[in-house]
Amino acid sequence: MYEVLLVVYLLVALALIGLVMIQQGKGADMGASFGAGASNTVFGAGGSGNFLTRATAIAATLFFVLSLVLGNMTAHQAKPDDKWQNLEKPAAEQQKQEQPSSEKPDVPTN
Secondary structure, three states, X not given: OHHHHHHHHHXXXXXXXXXXXXXXXXXXXXXXXXXXXXXXXXXXXOHHHHHHHHHHHHHHXXXXXXXXXXXXXXXXXXXXXOHHHHHHHHHHHHHHHHOOOOOOOOOOOO
């Protein structure tokens, strides 16, 4: 389940990048309003703005929702073989060994 969501997350991220790159900037609207470039558009003179804006909003919403879901799944995932946890165990055991015991060791006296 986690791997499938991760693949979908990456695809949505790439789609979001592509949608943002396709859109025209605010400065390009002035030339399009006088008829320049209107014949070269796929969606017509005014149709691309609405479609691209809505598609970008949907992709951004999916991206944020998947980010939250994946983050939640990762936070609750247990990793028993984590290398940092393994490094802490010997240090804790070493501290236990360094503490002096109140009992005197049995040492034979001559």
